[in-house]
Amino acid sequence: MTSTPESEGPSLPVTRTCATDRVHERLLREVPGYAERRARCENEAWQAQRSGGTVQRTGCTTIPVVVHVVHHSDAEDISEEQIASQIETLNADFRNLNADGGTVPEPFALLRADARITFELAGTDPDGAATSGITRTRTSVNGFGADDAVKSSATGGADPWPSGQYLNLWVCRLAGGLLGYAQFPGGPDETDGVVITHTACGSTGTASAPFDLGRTATHEVGHWLNLRHIWGDDGSGCHGSDFVEDTPNQGGPNAGKPSFPTLSCDNAPDGDLFMNYMDYVDDDTMTMFTHGQVTRMQTALAGVRSSIGTTGPCDSDGPVVSDQPLESDESVVSDQPVVSDQPDLPVAAPDAP
Secondary structure, eight states: OOSOTTSOOSOOOOSOOBOHHHHHHHHHHHSTTHHHHHHHHHHHHHHHHHTTSOBOOSSEEEEEEEEEEEESSTTTSOOHHHHHHHHHHHHHHHTTOOGGGGGSOHHHHTTBOOOOEEEEEOSBOTTSOBOOSEEEEEOSOSSBOSSSGGGOGGGTSOOOOOTTTOEEEEEEOBSTTOOEEEOOTTSOGGGOSEEEEGGGSSSSTTOOTTSOSSHHHHHHHHHHTTOOOTTOSSTTOSOOOOSOTTSOOOSSOOEEOOOSOOOOTTOTTTOOOTTBTTSEEOTTTOOBOBHHHHHHHHHHHHTTTTTSOEEEOOOTTSOOOOOSOOBOOGGGOOSSSSOTTOTTOOSSOOOOO
């Protein structure tokens, strides 16, 4: 998430900001082949949506997480309890079991969806040894930005574990009001993962309102699984798209705690889906993914992220919302980076406000 990460200071973020799109733009400029890989991901996601979401893993997927705590001060060296609270939030949010899900306004209630994805701290490290799933690194860097320096020991951060086996989650102090950012599928392995500031991690310890329920990680892991911002990253216009059919058109990000309905882009009577995890509202206001967003995430797990995680039956406590057959459909995979009848796939995205 971003404002001006180059600046430093002790003040806590008061408005949600995300640098994922800025990182995406940088990778488009600097990394050969990234644009083509992103186009392929979008091609697969578009085709899956057209086919009814059939490119999905069976049952539920559990993804091992390694949390890299990179700290300049003792306060930034967050506790195991705080990390556990973050994993708990991810599991509730991605399984549609969050206690505040019932606050979704009635016109949007049927859009709430179970992504059938859970997360657990890794129990085995890349060498096969037992691990807590947490690494701790003291750094001389007093506030990181969105340049991926936190992802390398050479620049004061912590090196990732293999991205095909683990979700790398870096927790550090991010400067300039930055809450977090992620790398979309298709980027370099050595920088793949999610970064969040320590005051927006989990729901205890250093977590600070209004970002103290762990939803920054929910938002960023959504990006990591190929979700776009719900307003389509076109500033305050009405022409951008998140390429999800069941999310209403929206004229820019919402912040804080909007009231229902919040109207934009001629989307009356129900207005913006501001309570979606991919908007910019406060933690206690974002409460849901949609069925279309689940299709995009499941398509990423069946495709570009197919090597990560294990699958098994879904816990009976979580509703299984998709009635589509959960099997791979190889017809979705194309050697062409963009499908012929959908030329406007979002290889590049404008800077977010």
